[in-house]
Amino acid sequence: MKKLIKNEELCTACGTCEQVCSETYFKEENREKASLRVEKEVDVVKLTTCSQCGECIELCPVEALYKDKNGVVRINKQECVGCFSCVGFCPEGAMFYHVEHIEPLKCIACGMCVKECPEGALSIEK
Amino acid sequence: MNYNLKENHKLLTEFQYQPSKADKGYTNKSLYVNLSDNKIKEKEVTEMIKEKFIGGRGFGLWYLWNAVTPNTKWNDPENEIIISPGPVAGITQYPGSGKSLVVTLSPNTGTVVDSNVGGYFGPLLKFSGFDALEVQGKAENDVVVFIDGNKGIVTIEEAPEEAVDSHILAEQLTEIYSESEEDKKNISVVSAGTAAEHTTFGMLNFSFYDVRRKAVRLKQAGRGGIGTVLRDKKIKAVVVRFKGVKGDSNNPADFEKIAKTGVKLHKEICRLDDSQNRMRHNGTTFLAGIMNDYNLLPTENFRFGSHPDGKLLTAKEWIKYFDYNGKADGCWYGCTLGCAKVVCDFELTSGPYQGQKVVVDGPEYETIAAVGSNLGIFDKEYILEVNFYCDTYGIDTISFGTTTAFLMECYQNGIINKETTGGLELTFGNKEVALKLLHQMAKGEGFGKIAGLGIRKQKELFVKEYAADAEFLNDIGMECKGLEYAEYVSKESLVQQGGFGLANKGPQHDEAWLIFMDQVNNQLPTFEDKAEALHYFPMFRTWLGLVGMCKLVWNDIVPESNKDNEEPAKITEHVQNYVDLYNAVTGNNIDINGMLDQSEGVYQFQRVFNLRMGYGTREYDQVPYRSMGPVTLAEYQSLQEQYDAQLKELLGVEPEGKSSEEKMKLLRQYREGQYHKITDAVYERRGWTRNGIPTLETLKKFGMDFPELVEQVEKHQ
Numbered sequence: 001m002k003k004l005i006k007n008e009e010l011c012t013a014c015g016t017c018e019q020v021c022s023e024t025y026f027k028e029e030n031r032e033k034a035s036l037r038v039e040k041e042v043d044v045v046k047l048t049t050c051s052q053c054g055e056c057i058e059l060c061p062v063e064a065l066y067k068d069k070n071g072v073v074r075i076n077k078q079e080c081v082g083c084f085s086c087v088g089f090c091p092e093g094a095m096f097y098h099v100e101h102i103e104p105l106k107c108i109a110c111g112m113c114v115k116e117c118p119e120g121a122l123s124i125e126k
Numbered sequence: 127m128n129y130n131l132k133e134n135h136k137l138l139t140e141f142q143y144q145p146s147k148a149d150k151g152y153t154n155k156s157l158y159v160n161l162s163d164n165k166i167k168e169k170e171v172t173e174m175i176k177e178k179f180i181g182g183r184g185f186g187l188w189y190l191w192n193a194v195t196p197n198t199k200w201n202d203p204e205n206e207i208i209i210s211p212g213p214v215a216g217i218t219q220y221p222g223s224g225k226s227l228v229v230t231l232s233p234n235t236g237t238v239v240d241s242n243v244g245g246y247f248g249p250l251l252k253f254s255g256f257d258a259l260e261v262q263g264k265a266e267n268d269v270v271v272f273i274d275g276n277k278g279i280v281t282i283e284e285a286p287e288e289a290v291d292s293h294i295l296a297e298q299l300t301e302i303y304s305e306s307e308e309d310k311k312n313i314s315v316v317s318a319g320t321a322a323e324h325t326t327f328g329m330l331n332f333s334f335y336d337v338r339r340k341a342v343r344l345k346q347a348g349r350g351g352i353g354t355v356l357r358d359k360k361i362k363a364v365v366v367r368f369k370g371v372k373g374d375s376n377n378p379a380d381f382e383k384i385a386k387t388g389v390k391l392h393k394e395i396c397r398l399d400d401s402q403n404r405m406r407h408n409g410t411t412f413l414a415g416i417m418n419d420y421n422l423l424p425t426e427n428f429r430f431g432s433h434p435d436g437k438l439l440t441a442k443e444w445i446k447y448f449d450y451n452g453k454a455d456g457c458w459y460g461c462t463l464g465c466a467k468v469v470c471d472f473e474l475t476s477g478p479y480q481g482q483k484v485v486v487d488g489p490e491y492e493t494i495a496a497v498g499s500n501l502g503i504f505d506k507e508y509i510l511e512v513n514f515y516c517d518t519y520g521i522d523t524i525s526f527g528t529t530t531a532f533l534m535e536c537y538q539n540g541i542i543n544k545e546t547t548g549g550l551e552l553t554f555g556n557k558e559v560a561l562k563l564l565h566q567m568a569k570g571e572g573f574g575k576i577a578g579l580g581i582r583k584q585k586e587l588f589v590k591e592y593a594a595d596a597e598f599l600n601d602i603g604m605e606c607k608g609l610e611y612a613e614y615v616s617k618e619s620l621v622q623q624g625g626f627g628l629a630n631k632g633p634q635h636d637e638a639w640l641i642f643m644d645q646v647n648n649q650l651p652t653f654e655d656k657a658e659a660l661h662y663f664p665m666f667r668t669w670l671g672l673v674g675m676c677k678l679v680w681n682d683i684v685p686e687s688n689k690d691n692e693e694p695a696k697i698t699e700h701v702q703n704y705v706d707l708y709n710a711v712t713g714n715n716i717d718i719n720g721m722l723d724q725s726e727g728v729y730q731f732q733r734v735f736n737l738r739m740g741y742g743t744r745e746y747d748q749v750p751y752r753s754m755g756p757v758t759l760a761e762y763q764s765l766q767e768q769y770d771a772q773l774k775e776l777l778g779v780e781p782e783g784k785s786s787e788e789k790m791k792l793l794r795q796y797r798e799g800q801y802h803k804i805t806d807a808v809y810e811r812r813g814w815t816r817n818g819i820p821t822l823e824t825l826k827k828f829g830m831d832f833p834e835l836v837e838q839v840e841k842h843q
Contacts, residue, residue, distance in 0.1 A: 059462070061454040062311065063337050082373020083218040083460030084385060088392020097389065099382035102373035 001071030002109045002126050004036070006047040011121035013040035017113035024112045025105075033098050035107040047121070050094040050107040056086035070109075070126075077103045132302045136284040138269065141166035143278045145255035148376045151213030151711040152176060156189070157256040157280065159271055161359055162203050162263030166280050171257050178829055180672035182212035183240045184728040185258045186229025187735060190238060191834075193262060196738050200231040200351070201358045203264045209316070209364075210258035211248030214711050215674025216376050217460075219388025220703070221395065222676030224249050224458020226332060232350040232631075233326040234525070234580055235608040237739040238732065239350030239631045242671050244457030244466065245332030245343075247314035250275065250368040253375050265360040272303060275368035285362050291319045291568075293484060293518040296333040296342045299365050309369060310335040315342075317363040318353030319520025324570030325578030327525035327610070328353025331517060338453055339470060341485045345457045348522040349634050350609060357520070371459065379713030387703050387710070388460065395462045395683050403682050407450060408441040409467035410678070413491035414499075415440035420646055421765075422615045424500040426554045427531035428604055428752050429761050431615040435504035439494050443506060447472075463679050465490075472510055477565045479518075489513045489523075492635075495613035496527025501534060502554030512564060519568045524634075525580060526567075528610035530560055532581050532603050541594045547573040581605040601751040607632040607741065614641045616753050620797075621656035624804050627749035628660060630732045636677060637664045649695040657807035659695070662722070666701065669725035673708055680704075727828035730813075730820045734835045737819060737842065744818040747805060755790075755797045762790050769793055817842065 018034035026033045037048040052073050057065045064079035065086060082102040087095045096105040111124045146153040156169045171185075179188045186208040193206045208229045217223045226248030232239035251259055254275020261271065270285040289295045296315040304310045315333040322328025330353050331344040374381055399405055403412050417423035418436030425433045447469045455464035469486040489509055497512040498504060516523045530552075536542045537552035544551060550559050550573055566574025576584065581603045588594040604611040609632025616622035622645075625638030635641075640659055643649040650656050670677050685699045698718075705721055708714065716724070736742030756762040762769055763786065770781040773789060777796055781789055809816060813824030819842045825831045 055452070058338075058452045059454055061337075061456060061459045080373075081218045081371050081459045084373075084389050085392055085454070085460055085462045087389050088462060089396045097385060099385055102381075 001052055002124060003052040003072070004049045004107055004109050004111075004114070005123045005125045006049050007121045007123075008045050008047050010119045011038065011045045011047055012119055013038050013045045014118065016116050016118060017122060020113045020116045024110070033105065035096060035105045036094070036113065037096070048092060048094050050109075051092055052109065053091065055091055056089065056095060059085045059089050061085070072109050073106065074108060075103060075106060080104075131285070131287045131298060134287045135270070138282040138284060139164040139166060141280040143168055143255065143280070145275055145278045147255075148216070148252055150379050150713050151376050152181070153252060153255050153257050155256055156185070156258040156260060157273070158260045158262070159280070159282065160263040161261065161265040161269065161282065161361070164282050166282070178727055179731075180213065180724050180728065181257060182210050182215070182225070182227035182674050183229060183242075183668065183671040185210040186227055186240060187238065187728065187732055189258065189260050190229050190231070191731075191735060193260070194231060196740065198231060200233040200236065200355055204262060205231045205355060206260050206262045207352060207355055207359070208258055208260050209248065209251065211252050212672055212674025214376075214707050216249035216252050217378065217384055217388070217707070217711065218371070218373050218458075219384050219460055220707055221388075221391055221456070221461040221463045222458075222679035223460065223674065225671070225674045225676055226251075226347070227671050227674070228330060228347045228352050230350070230352050230355045231739070232352070232608070233354045234351045234582075234610075235632055235741070237607075237741045238735045239352070239609070240671065241330075241347035241349045241352055242636060243330065243332045243347035244345040244676070245314055246311075246334040246458065247316055247332045247366055248674060249371070249458060250312070250314050250366045253371060254366055254368045259364070261359065261361065261364070263359070268360050268362045270299065270362050271364045273364075273366045275366060276370070288362055290323075290362065291518040292317045292331040292344055292520055293342075293514075295363060296331065296344060299363055300333065300335055300342050303365055303367050309367075311337055312369040313365065313367050315363050315365050316356075317520070318356045319518050319568070321519035321521045321564070321568040321578070322353035323357045324575060325521055325567050326351050326354055326580045326583070327522045327529070327578070328355075328357060328520050329522040330356060331520065334457060336468070339449065339468065339485070341470070343457075343466065343468065343485070344487050344517050345466065346517065346522070348524060350631060353520040376711055378711040380710035383706055383710035387706050391679070391683075391703065392462050394685055398686070399463070399683055402684060404441070405678070405682050406455070406462070406464045407445055407448075409444075409448070409465040409488070410491040411444040411467070411489065411494060412441040414494050416646060417491075417495070417614070418499075421618070422641060422645055424495050424531070424613050424615050426502045427500060427535040427602060428611070428615055429535070429758065430764055431617070433499060433502075433504065436499060438504045438506065439498055439509075444489070447506070447510065461676070461679070463683060465678060465682070469510055472514065474511060474514065475507075476511065476561050477515055484514055486510050486514045487517060492613050493523040493527070496524045497530075497560070500527050500531040500613060501560055503557045503560065505557055508557040508561070512561065515561075515564050515568070519564070521567065524612055525610040526564065527613070528604050529577060529581055529584070530563060532584065533577060535602055536588065536594070536599075539598075541588055541592060541599070546592065580608065581610055582608045601757045604750055604752055605633070606749050607746050609633055611753065616641065617755050619644045620800055620804055621650055621659055623749060623754055623801055624656070624660045624808060626753060627747050627801070628805065628808055629664065630729065630736065633749070633753075637667055639663075639667070639677070643695045647695070653804070653807070657804055657811060660804070660808045661811040662696070665722045665725045665729060668729050669721050670704070672725060672728060673704070675704065723828065727830050730824060730828055730830050731835065733814070733818075733820055734825075734830070734838050738838050742818065743842070744805070744816070747818055749801065751794065751798070754801055755793055759786055759790070762786055815843070819843070
């Protein structure tokens, strides 16, 4: 199963991953549109990433969520009715939404953020 | 096979239109279909209609008022069935946002009735271009009305070959009108069934296609006999098809607010449901155990509130049957509270479909109590079987159960006997006979014809034909305004007695479900609390039916903040969510008071509608004594200690040395007095006269001083 692996100990919360993600998919630097989140409170860094666990799949009322051949959970935007059930029930809190979009945003383990992370805090497991 | 069914359709008329897209929750059009002359037209939804009637039940009441006269009967061609979803209905982000409200003149009550229902029909109707559907007239032969919201076509088609029973019919029509397996979720069917033709309490099934289980599911507009009206009009079904539902199909004014409010509630349900009602696992079955524990579960025609076998009907017993594995179980997109539970591959043991494996929607709490405990039956598989057959036959489980419970008590008292029932031994606990009676209703045969009349007509009949004691029948016949009671023992709850008796359409809990906050949570301790609750909650709950939202999501999940609220019964955070959603969809800017004002206007309108139809005064708000206190010695004795203590504390009467009959009489006088007292208080709070009629000032206050309404109330001032 292909998925993004995080190492919070190495992360400095520079935010590069969020910028790369939103730039890749929405052509703009806007962390609100990224499919992962990095937060820092005092000295504690929290990285929120999709584990591709697939808990969201059974929740979808129109079966718009599915696992592809690599085990990555994908959204069929054609079918998605934008109910955001998956956003509310994601055990990792890693299903996101942005008000400019009627479908949720999620990580598909593309690895773009991995390439740009200056600290090596992200990797792709295959 | 189903394609052959379609080939045998005869097209009676076709109407083409340009579907209006929803704009801030409204399409500003309604669809009018007349089956007598096969005329179809679009109507404008004016600003006045939106401002005063909001949508849903309000629209239904307005259209029906304009369609009928004071002399119209439920089976006259001019009676209409109106289906309207309301402006908020159809959003997908907030749980419980797909409700339709159905309004008609009721065969049970003779006056206007409203019933709310899930399923996809309402939202798909709106996205097909219509805020409401009015169906008037009567067809000559069985017809299907089909709305294709993508192509902009409405047809009336004679449909001679399809089944009448809903579980087959809805599947046939879903297949006929969908273009592929993937398209089935874009179809919703409204239908009744064979028993709706032979009873007064036929209901409507609203379908949705469950993509995961590949099954057509049915949700019910149960109350008031609307299915009977549907079949009287010779409508087999109304079908809508709309492909293309998206998260912004309502074209709301403020999508961001809706998304935020919706995600907040999804998270709340995710966090709290497992430690609260477990609706996602149990559906509404969780209530059965609580009601049994608190002596509120109707048992043997509401004689008792509890039974040792009640433990067999608790939620943990039902979840063994449910097909659930974290799946989406909403009756509209985005409902993560997911109470629409389902039993798959249930094998039927009786009736025309004996031996077949079927899908059973439910059972919900009301069904468990109505067809189970209230008949003294605690057998789950029997309950599932009755649930299935009531649904497919198109009859209301509540009216079926409450009526059969009444008949069983009549039988046990010798008012009816084996001879009069055609051999049916209608004793409490006799499940085989209850099933037989149900199958007779579907065929319109035997005692099933009498049973299908409902309690009010049975009382008249038994007095006339069998010289029954009218007073006793009025005491034990659990109906008010002609509608059978929903399933709560209200004897010890004055506020729920009022909740049933003072409801506009009859004793249905959706207007004033106060039993739980009164008897379980003890949130309404004083008389003033109760009187105020009988104003606030009916108004608030009516509002949900104006905008197209579910009531269960309001209080079957409770946010953490509620424990610090001064008025925890109101669940203010959720009420504010509704206000926010309404404002976000429509672009209006109301607050909680504005919400209640909207509702109160429609509520007053409905009260005057009752008046116009020859009802709507105090005498029609009187309730059977069984709903207030013990009618029989056995009931008194079952709670003797409690009743004796009440005599002492409340009446200052020493029970010792008095016969049970004397004590029952005293208790009755007291309780009837209390009911009158609360009636007075509620009437005053609602701005009505002591005879229960809205005053002119009240109509003016809520902008309901239309000349026709003023004329009605002036007649009675």
